[in-house]
Each structure stands twice: as C-alpha cells, then as structure tokens.
Amino acid sequence: MFRPWEGVEQREDVTGQREDAPVRKEDAQVDRKVNTLCYKHYNTQAQQIVLNVYSAIRSEIGLYGAMKRTSELTKVSIDTVKRIVRRGTVKAEKRTKERFRKVDNFTADVMVRKIHDFYENNVVPTADMLFKEINKDEPMFPYSSRHLLNYLRSIGFKYGTLDKRRVIMASSRLIQLRDEYLARMREYRRQSKSIVYLDETWYDTHDVVKRGFYDCPSNCSLDTPVSSNNRIIILHAGTESGWIENALLLSARNIKNCSADYHQDMDAKLFETWFEYQLIPNIPPNSVIVLDNATYHRRQIEKIPNTGTRKDKIVRFLRDHYIDVPSRSTKKILLDLMKENNFEKRFFIDELATSKGHQILRLPPYYCIFNPCELLWGLLKEYVRNNQPNFSDNVTQILKNGITATNHHWRTSCEHVRSLENKYSRLRTHSPLIINLGSDNSSANSSSDSE
Template sequence: MNRSVIRSSAREIIYKVYKRCLAESEAGQYLSDLNDVYKRTAEMTGKSVSTIRRIALEGQRNKGVFSTPGKHRAGRPRKDLDDFDLCAIRQKIQFFYTVKKIAPTLRNLLPVVREDLQFSGSREHLRKVLIKLGFKYRKCQSDRQALMEKPNIAAKREAYLEKIIENRNLPDDMRKDIIYLDESYVHTSYKLKKCWQSIDIHGIKENVSKGKRYIIIHAGSENGFVPNALLIFSGKNKNEDYHSEMNKNNFTKWVTEKLIPNVPKPSIIVMDNAPYHSVVRNKAPTSASKVSEIKLWLSENNIPFSDTTRKPNLLMLVKQHKPEPIYEIDDLLNKHGHTVVRLPPYHCDLNPIELVWGIAKQKIASRNVGSVDIKAVAEQAFQSISTNDWRNSCQHVMKIEREYYERGRTLYDDIERIIINLQDESSSTESSEDSQQTDDEDSPQNSDEDCSGVEYLDESIFDSD
C-alpha cells in the first residue's frame, strides 16, 4: 500500500503540535503518559499514531529540522543505439535539408526520430548523439542556428564516394573488386530473446553471465566471403570494448596470412578507421615529444631550423611541414597491387559486411541451444551465408551510396538557401526566435562562440577517429 509523502513543512507543523501536547502533559494540565500524547497529537492533526511517533523521533534526532529528499525517478528508458541507428539519424538530418527544405533543430528532429527510428531518449540525449556524430549547432549567416555537419567528415565522405563510384563506373575489364573487411564479436550466451515454449517445454534458457567472448574478423565482396579468411579467437577482456582485443600485430598477421593469399587479383580493400587499421609509418612529432626527437625529425626531413629555436617554434615547423600520413597496412597491401580506401567516420551504413554480421549473428543465436561449442556454431553460420546474401547487402549499400552522392550535390546549396531565406523575416521575430532557439538547443555550448558566418570547430581535434 502506497503512503503519501508528508512534506517537510507539514512534518514540522505536526512536530510543533506534538511538542505543545507534550509540554501540556508535563505541566500537569491533564494526566497522561507518552502514548496519550501521541494519540492526542494524532487526533489534532488527522494522522496515525505510528506517523506521529516517527515524526517525533525524527524531530528529536534532527533538533526540529526537517527535510524531504528529492524523488528517485527511474529515468526515461533508452534504446541502445547501434551503428545503424546513428547512421539513420545522420540520414534524417540530410533529409531535412535536401527533401523537406527545413533547417533541422532538436525540436523538429526529435519527433521524427522517435516515430521513424523508435528513438526513446530525451532531447538532451539526442543532442549528445548529434555531437558524437560530428554535428555542431552553430550560428549561420542570418544569425539563426542550425545543425551543421563538420566539414572534415563531409569531405571524407565525398572523397570516399568519388573513389568507389569511379571504380563502379569503369568497364568490366578495368573494374576492381571491392573487398570489405571488419571485426565483430559474439558471446557464448548469444541466444534468441524469444522462442516457442510451453509448460512442459521451457525452450532456451538465458545465461546469467555473458560468458566467453569470441572476436571475429572476416572480409567479403558481392561474390561472397573471401575463402579461408575467417578468423575467430577467444578474447580475454570481458569488460572493455572488443577492439581492445585487436592490435596492430594481430591485424597485420591476419592480413598477411589470411587476406592477401586469398585475394590474388588486385582489388580495393575497404576498412574503417580503427587504430590498428591506421598505424602511421611517418608519424610526426607531437607536443609530447622531446626536443631532441623533434630536431631529429626536422633534420631527417631536410627542414632548416636554428639550434637556438625553442620547442614551441619547432612544433610550428612540424605543423607547417607535416606530411600526409603513410599507413603501414596500406604499404603492405599496395605491394600486392591492392588499393586501400577508408570509410568516412560514422558511416558504417556504407559497409555491407555490417549487414552480413547481422545475418550471421541471427544464425548463431538460433543454433545456440543448450550446451554448444559457440566457435563451431559461428563457423557453421558463416559457411551458410550465401553469395546472394552478400549481393543483396552490397546492392543495399550501393543504393545508400547513390543517395549520399546525389544529396551531396545540392546539400550545402540547400543549406545556404534555407539560411538566406530566413533573413527575409522581420528582425524582431528573428531576435525572439534566436533567443528561444538558443535556450532550446543548449546555449551553454554556444555561449563562447562568435561567428558572423558559417564557422566550425577546430578540425584538428577530429582528425583521428
């Protein structure tokens, strides 16, 4: 039975009534014991005797000071966002600019992602998601505010699409196969969430713990998985992200022993920006480097400097002459005739192997009944994935590529036109809505920004993904 909360002010009044009744009893105005004082206070306040006892004890313990703690709310339940959800939110923002011709804000974006993507988070949660995706709510040319994508992310997407689409448009005899690679994982407890069961047949039992984790790395194209390229090994760290189980040595060994021998034809190898995919061979010094290391790097690159030059100026010279990164894995694959192309950040929807992972994991979950060897089950699941599954996944990604490419032609023109059109409204309306939008879109994030045009954060901090 739920009891209504008696606020601190009400408890303070009840305690004062109790003290008055107690004082009258001690002064001999009526013969009674302490229980009679509780009863008399309860009659005068309309509360139960047990409540009066509890309030009297609290008042004596805290010397008449009462406080009511805040309510303990469970909070809004949130759906865990995977990479596909994040990509879908990005596409919704582009949809606002290119199709609806409306500048997206949290106010008009939130109901759309709730309805179309079953997003269950709050507006503040959505704001943090957009920041994670590389968007910033900035002032535009009309002093209005709108969601603007970081230019380095958009530029990397455009560069990726140009390379991929250029290859797709080549004649058959010149076109290279596009090989997609990625890593994933599966726990021994990876099972179906629902199954048919009855009173007599209980079905699949859910594990209490996740159990051992297996890391999976594979590659494939529209022709199917690369033969003999599957690698499954058990992870040792259950708490950290599965990427911590991979490193440069493991990945390089897999490329050398599993990928290269089974892809004899020169191909385009597509991978994401994981750290072990992007180990730089010609890494330039940083502020953490010693002065002697910086001078050695400058000397090796024939960059003149004075022996009396101090560290800040030496770092400026490094920044001015910093070369394009040369990745170790790119060198290895280039020697065998392959071309490495990296996915733009936060664009897993351009990698069809992500869809294949979903098919494989569904097969693993459906076969993980009772006590089984999850590694053997995973191997069987990958063997059962057909070329048609891969072809359908690649066709889906090609459709997304075309949408990105077509929208990219007019996206920033549409943004600029929307911004310019906003200038036609009256200045009073604009000032009022500016203030309102600033409050809605989290003004502390923008309070220290002063931009007369479209400006962005320093791109350098987003260079490494």
C-alpha cells in the same frame, strides 16, 4: 383530437397512394429532424430489419399496434420506427471528428521553428516548455498542454532517442571526406575493379535469444554464463560474389578448449599477419580493399609527432628529416615547422597492399553503412543465437556454418550499399554564392563541386 397514427398513415400513403394528404405542422418539424443522429446513425441493414418486422405484423394488429410492437421487439424508439416506416431506409453518413480544427498551418509552422530554436540553443524542449513558449505573447494553441503531444505527433514529430552522431556527421570535414570516398568509389566501379570489404566483429556470452515462449522462468531458461568476459573475435572479408575463401579468422582469448585460430585480442600485429598471409593471396588481382579506421588498421611505419608528443622527440624527428631546428625553440614553433613541411602519414597496410598491386580505400568516419559486412554480421549472429545458446567447445564450428549460411546474402547487401552511395551522392552540398562587391559590374561566381 389529433391521432398520431392518422398522420403516419397519411404520410405512408404519400409514398404509396395519396399524394394530396395534408401535412401537420408538428410532423413537418419532425421531417426537418430526419438528419439528426437519432435516426441516421442506424445503418441500412438495421433500418431494413425494422421495416421487415413492421411489415410482418402490420396485417395482424393494425398500423399503430404494429409500430408499437415493432418498437418493443427491436428496442428502437417508436418515433424512430415511425420515421423509418415513413421514409424507408436511409444510408447513414460516416461521422468524422476533426481533431485540432482550431489550429491553422501558421501555428504549426511557428511550433516547428520554436522546436528547432530550442535545439539550436542546445536545449531539449519538453511539452510544457513548448506550450509556455507558444502562448507567451498570445494564446496560439487553444488546447491544453496534454493535447500538445498528440498534436506534435500529427504534424510529424516523434519522441525517441536523439542521435548525437548526426551532428558530427553533418560537419563540413566529414561531409568532405564522405564526398571524396564516394568519388573514388565511383571511379573504381567505372573501372570495373573488384571491391573487397573487410570488417571484424565479436560474439560474446550474453548474445543469446532473448524472447520466447515460457510458462515458468525456472523451466524455460537458457544455460547462459553469468560473466560476459568470454567472447570470440570474427575477422573476415568478402566481395559481391561471397565470402573470400580461406580468409576467416577466429580468435578467442578467454574460451577454454576452443578451436579458434588464435587465443588473443585483436591488435595490429595479428591483423597485419592475417592481411598479408590470408587475405592478399586469396583476392583477385588489382583489387580495392575497403576497411574502416580502427587503430590496428592504421599502424604508421614512422609515427609523425603531434601536440601530445614530447618536445625532444619532435626535435629528433625534424633533425632526422634534415630540417634545421632553431635553438631555444618552443614546442609551438616546432609544431609550426611540422605543419609547414606537411609530413604525410604512411601506414603499413597501405604500403603492403600497394606492393602487391592493390589499393586501400578507407571508409569515412561514422559511415559504416557503406560496408555490407555490417548487414551480414547481423544475419550471422542471428544464426548463432538459434544454434548456440551458450559457449561450448563447438562454437567455432557453428560460426563457420553460419558463415556458409550467409554467403548468398552478399549480392543483396552490396546492392543495398550501392543504393546508399547513390543517395548520399545526391546530397552533395554546393558552394555558397559569392558576389564580388569590389568590381564595377557585380557578378555572381559559384565554384563547382570538387570531385
């Protein structure tokens, strides 16, 4: 008759005293199952606890009784107790579940190309659309469409708001304007000229702190005006050393009893007055003034006609510039004459800055990231939110205090802008390879980048 404890005792003696003990066939099969999860999923500490309990009670109730009692005390099966006693503690291997192991790199590349093809056709793909497209000819993705979203995330895709500006910023015209701006900025920095950045923003009635601790909305709420028509316009300029002294302009049209400098909306007249009498006298000589392409920054001294101009005004403009206009000319012919003469736009701000010994450098469209003022406006508004939840008479004083509080952030903001300029300078596109097929000896000519 086979007694289980006898086999266990022999096997225990194998590790301690008797090396020539016989091994039963059934026990040998148990040994081959040691690597199964029923034993190795217990960590080393848990196995040691089982051994400690077994060793403490073995001398009192015997071998088999100690194993049975250990199983009852530790809630571990008696078979597992036998294996732990026989083998000792075994370090458990970390179990990892490989996700999407049936999908290879080729399928991932196909998915990426399919998604890009959808966008090239001006279609935003969904998970169901992509799943049907991939498995149209043969099943390439052996999982359900529900798992496709998780797989797309694993290969680097994100689901979020699409940035429509990237298509515009990638156009050849804007890339050329960006490269021209960066080239001029590099030259000005090489000449060690003072770079002055100017910009404007506004603070309205709804720009308050939106998150906080509360137990009841009626007890924890801010006194915020219902209307969002009230706002205060902020116009300022600065250099790497900080804000320009005496250059702050505040304008609040709809705020009563507000000590702002002006009580009107921003327009070309107000901006030009500030530019001439507050900015120019307070900046270093021979500075470079960086600004964006807002309409009130680009008032023309003499407006040049375009396709939206009436025909009689185009004729008058051409004759004022001593250009012969054929009789019975169509508007298209007049516009062609305008293009042939290539009239250059002259802006009031540019002429004013040049007369004072400064240069104007305009930011390329959609590239406001090259202006450190954008970073400082966020810090300023955060300061005002924490000190001014509603619009009262002292809002202008809080704005002035916020300007002072953000003054020391100018240097780090300018360093961040320079890092962006270096990044985009490395992304300059090269001209395509041109092969002349008309000559006897084919040669490849590549034109260099324009500086």
